[in-house]
Amino acid sequence: MTVLHAMDKIMTCAEFQDKLPDLFESHADLGAQDHLKSCDNCASLVRDLEYIAAQARLLLPIHDPSPAVWEHIQKAIHHDEPGAKPVSPGRK
Numbered sequence: 738m739t740v741l742h743a744m745d746k747i748m749t750c751a752e753f754q755d756k757l758p759d760l761f762e763s764h765a766d767l768g769a770q771d772h773l774k775s776c777d778n779c780a781s782l783v784r785d786l787e788y789i790a791a792q793a794r795l796l797l798p799i800h801d802p803s804p805a806v807w808e809h810i811q812k813a814i815h816h817d818e819p820g821a822k823p824v825s826p827g828r829k
Contacts, residue, residue, distance in 0.1 A: 748772050753779050761786070 753772040760767060767773060767787075773780045 750776060750779055754782070757783070757786070761790070 748771075750772075753770070753776070760770070767783050773783060
C-alpha cells in the first residue's frame with residue numbers, strides 16, 4: 738500500500754517500516770504518522786510492536802545493580818589477573 742506524505746512523495750510500506758526502528762527509538766508519536774492513517778497493515782504492525790514492547794517491560798523490573806555487585810565483579814577480575822593475591826571472602 739502507498740500513502741502520500743511531505744511534498745506529495747509516496748511512502749511505501751517498506752519505506753515506512755524502514756523508518757520504524759528510528760521512530761520507536763526516538764519515542765515519536767506514531768499516531769501522527771500519515772502512513773498509519775491509511776495503511777491498515779502498518780497500523781496493525783505498529784499496534785503489535787507497541788504491545789510486545791509493553792509486555793516485555795513487564796517481564797523483569799529494571800534495577801541498577803547494587804555497588805556490592807560491582808565490587809564482587811572487580812574482585813573477581815583482579816583475582817584472575819596473573820600474580821594477583823587471593824582475596825578471602827568477606828575481606829574488603
